[in-house]
Amino acid sequence: MEFAIEFHAVSKRFPGGAVALDNATWRVETGSRVCLLGPRGAGKTTTIRILQGALRPTGGSVTLLGVSVLGPGYREARRRVGIVPQVAGMYTDLSAGEYLALAGRLYNRNPDPATRALDLHEYLHARMSELSASFQRRLALAVALVGRPEVLLLDEPTAGLEPLAASDLLVYLDRAMEDRTALLCTHSSAEATQLCRRIIPMRAGRVVDEAAWEDERRLKPRLRLSARQGPDRLLAELDNLSRHGEADGESVLVEVTDPREEAAELVGALVRAGVDVYECSPVSVPVEVAGAEAPP
Amino acid sequence: MNVRLSQVQYLFWKEVRQLTRNQVAMLTSLLMPAFLLVLAPLLALLASRTSGYGPVSVPALTARLPGFEAVRTAQDYFLYETLPLLFVLVSLLTPMLVAIPTLIVERERRSLELLLALPVLVDDIVAAKLAAILATAVATTLSMFLVDAVVILTLTPAGTAYVVGTAFLVFSTLVASVGGSLLLGLMARDVRTATMRGALFCVVPLFLTGLCIVAVPGTARFWVLGVLMLGLACGAVSTGLRLLTYERYVV
Numbered sequence: 001m002e003f004a005i006e007f008h009a010v011s012k013r014f015p016g017g018a019v020a021l022d023n024a025t026w027r028v029e030t031g032s033r034v035c036l037l038g039p040r041g042a043g044k045t046t047t048i049r050i051l052q053g054a055l056r057p058t059g060g061s062v063t064l065l066g067v068s069v070l071g072p073g074y075r076e077a078r079r080r081v082g083i084v085p086q087v088a089g090m091y092t093d094l095s096a097g098e099y100l101a102l103a104g105r106l107y108n109r110n111p112d113p114a115t116r117a118l119d120l121h122e123y124l125h126a127r128m129s130e131l132s133a134s135f136q137r138r139l140a141l142a143v144a145l146v147g148r149p150e151v152l153l154l155d156e157p158t159a160g161l162e163p164l165a166a167s168d169l170l171v172y173l174d175r176a177m178e179d180r181t182a183l184l185c186t187h188s189s190a191e192a193t194q195l196c197r198r199i200i201p202m203r204a205g206r207v208v209d210e211a212a213w214e215d216e217r218r219l220k221p222r223l224r225l226s227a228r229q230g231p232d233r234l235l236a237e238l239d240n241l242s243r244h245g246e247a248d249g250e251s252v253l254v255e256v257t258d259p260r261e262e263a264a265e266l267v268g269a270l271v272r273a274g275v276d277v278y279e280c281s282p283v284s285v286p287v288e289v290a291g292a293e294a295p296p
Numbered sequence: 297m298n299v300r301l302s303q304v305q306y307l308f309w310k311e312v313r314q315l316t317r318n319q320v321a322m323l324t325s326l327l328m329p330a331f332l333l334v335l336a337p338l339l340a341l342l343a344s345r346t347s348g349y350g351p352v353s354v355p356a357l358t359a360r361l362p363g364f365e366a367v368r369t370a371q372d373y374f375l376y377e378t379l380p381l382l383f384v385l386v387s388l389l390t391p392m393l394v395a396i397p398t399l400i401v402e403r404e405r406r407s408l409e410l411l412l413a414l415p416v417l418v419d420d421i422v423a424a425k426l427a428a429i430l431a432t433a434v435a436t437t438l439s440m441f442l443v444d445a446v447v448i449l450t451l452t453p454a455g456t457a458y459v460v461g462t463a464f465l466v467f468s469t470l471v472a473s474v475g476g477s478l479l480l481g482l483m484a485r486d487v488r489t490a491t492m493r494g495a496l497f498c499v500v501p502l503f504l505t506g507l508c509i510v511a512v513p514g515t516a517r518f519w520v521l522g523v524l525m526l527g528l529a530c531g532a533v534s535t536g537l538r539l540l541t542y543e544r545y546v547v
Contacts, residue, residue: 014547054418054546075300079415088409093317094310099410105306106414140413147415 002030004052004151010060012046012205020046021057022205033177035184035192038202039246040239044185045086046205048155051183052083065151066177079107082144084137086155090128091103096139097124100146107147118142118172134165138172145176152182158191160232163250170194186237188247221259223266226251226279237273241266253283299423303416307424308431311398321397325390325436332386333440337379341451344371363510363517375454377509380518383441383462384505384525385498387469391433391477392494398425399481400490403545406514418546422478432476434467441466461518468522468529472501475532480543482536501528 005028012021021043028034036044049055050062053069065080067073091099100120104111115121118138123131131139137157144152157173158166174195177184186192192199201208227234231247238245238254243266245252256262259282267280315321336484343349349370358364367373402425411421445459476497484490508521 014543049412049546052410055543076416077418081415083413085409085413087406088413089406091314091407091410093314096312098313102306102310103414106303106416117518140410143410143413 002032002066003027004065005183006061006063007047008061010050010057010062012050012055013041013058020205021050023060024202024205025060026200026207028181028183030181031179032198033196034182035196035199036184036201036202037186037189037192039187039206040235040243042187042202043205044187044202045155046087048083048153048185050099051081051153053078063176078146080149081151082147082149083139084152084154084157085146087160088136088140090131090136092127092129093123094128096120096128096131096135099128099139099141100124103146105144109146109148111142111146114142114145117145133161133167134168137165137169139162141169141172141176150180152177152180154182154184154186156186157184157188158188160230186247188231188235188249189253190247190249196232221253221257222283223259223263224248224251224253224279224281224283225267225270225277225279227270228276228278233275234270234277237270237275240273241269251279299417299419302534303420304424304427307411307416307420308427311425311428312431315394315428316400318397321394324393325432328393329386329390329437329440332382333437334443336382337374337444338447340374340378341447343372344369344374345451361510362513363430363508365513371452375448375452375458376514376517380462380465380509380521381502381505383466384469384481384501384521387433387437387466388473388476388501390437391429391470391473392497394429394432395425395474395477396487396490396494398429399545400484400487403481404486408546412546422481422545423470425481426474426478429477430470433470433474437466437470438463447462457515458518461515461522464522465518465525468525469501472525472532475529475536478536479532501525504528 007024007026010021011019011026024043024047036042036047038044046055050057050069050166051064053074056070062069064074065077067077099114100111115124118141120135120138120142123135123139128136128139141157154173154177158169161169170191173184175193176182182196184192184196189199199210201210225234225245231250231252234252235245235247238252243254245254247253254266256266263280263282268276270277311488317526351368352373354364354367354372359367367376402411406498407422411525412418441463445463448454466547476494479493480490480497484493504524508517508524511517
């Protein structure tokens with residue numbers, strides 16, 4: 001069995017002492033679609049940063065397409081990978097076409113097929129910053145596809161998008177992930193189950209045992225919360241309240257001990273923090289992880 | 297540093313294109329040298345040829361300093377004491393003004409993510425940015441210096457040795473400032489901090505300039521100071537690569 005991505009006992013500690021990854025071990029089989037699922041601070045973006053060669057792990061080993069990310073063949077391996085970054089700032093002084101052309105030159109490939117695949121040909125002359133959020137993500141996906149990559153790394157590709165735009169993008173993502181290895185990093189279990197065959201749950205830089213995680217999800221009572229400001233704001237405020245939340249579509253699932261006791265208190269705290277909560281209900285049926293396989 | 301020239305070249309032109317489209321960056325990097333490097337010297341040198349300007353009396357204690365031994369007239373004073381300071385000041389500030397949109401704003405606006413998503417290494421990105429900063433600063437500063445060179449050669453007795461020496465000083469200071477810009481890019485999180493730290497980075501080169509102006513005689517001061525500037529550039533780049541590392545730039 002071949003693996004496109006392998007993390008073995010990987011740690012990443014930043015100079016200030018913050019630990020982003022803590023002895024993380026997991027791997028992605030070539031041709032499979034895998035999701036790293038976890039809340040903010042789980043280590044998902046650090047994982048992408050290590051795979052794109054921007055950060056060096058402080059411990060353990062990482063291989064991408066069979067090559068160490070610190071080794072001499074990494075640059076060539078990197079050319080076989082497409083990356084969709086987490087919410088990127090867009091250039092105010094470059095057009096979408098110029099950015100695609102730059103990617104084309106760097107990959108030494110014609111960017112037209114990727115442009116057509118993402119239906120961007122009418123927007124090539126638009127400044128990147130003037131594109132709608134949805135088109136900006138499509139542009140980022142198109143650039144990731146210019147080099148016809150064997151591996152696609154997606155870092156929270158739908159974060160911050162309106163529900164309709166997010167579901168539109170999911171169609172493009174699903175198509176882009178066909179016939180290639182894909183690693184999706186997200187906090188949304190709905191997105192994870194829709195796009196991926198296997199989920200690797202992460203928390204605080206550690207890979208959570210998949211079976212234990214499933215049991216925990218089934219046993220722990222949870223509240224489903226929805227707010228006018230969307231799941232990202234809800235998650236941020238829950239973080240401030242030291243509560244663990246997990247996005248599920250436009251809602252957020254929050255683990256609680258006693259839903260009846262805690263619901264009013266939690267909603268009150270969120271409303272005081274300026275979050276307009278319009279839904280709060282106990283979750284009795286667990287969200288299943290479709291097709292989850294055993295951990296490596 | 298692991299860079300691939302072909303990749304750096306594409307990124308370099310992208311940076312130059314963005315810089316030339318950035319009106320604020322271009323105006324500041326053109327106007328400041330235009331005033332300090334062309335207008336001020338031209339007016340001062342023209343004024344120094346008028347009858348109101350003649351010999352200067354350097355105080356006895358100051359006259360004993362090697363840097364003042366050739367100073368006899370107001371024109372000498374301007375050429376050997378004031379003008380080198382202007383050259384250094386402009387050559388220090390121009391790259392830093394260009395570095396702020398290229399290095400700091402890119403990170404602050406999170407558009408750096410777009411570059412990191414491309415098939416290049418952080419080394420390529422930083423090398424392209426530094427090359428673009430140097431090229432833009434050289435294009436604006438050295439072109440204006442050429443005006444000075446012509447004016448100095450036509451209006452003053454300072455010969456080719458003076459012009460070549462100051463050209464070396466301007467170029468080496470530009471290189472030092474690009475090295476400082478790398479440190480600035482690694483250390484400053486936003487434009488505000490970059491502006492404050494940028495001013496601090498100028499302290500050492502300006503101190504060395506003052507020291508060379510008073511302590512080194514004749515045109516030798518330009519060569520000594522130029523070599524010191526190149527030393528500062530090496531120190532800045534080496535500190536940036538070894539101690540701070542690019543992780544600071546991308547995190």
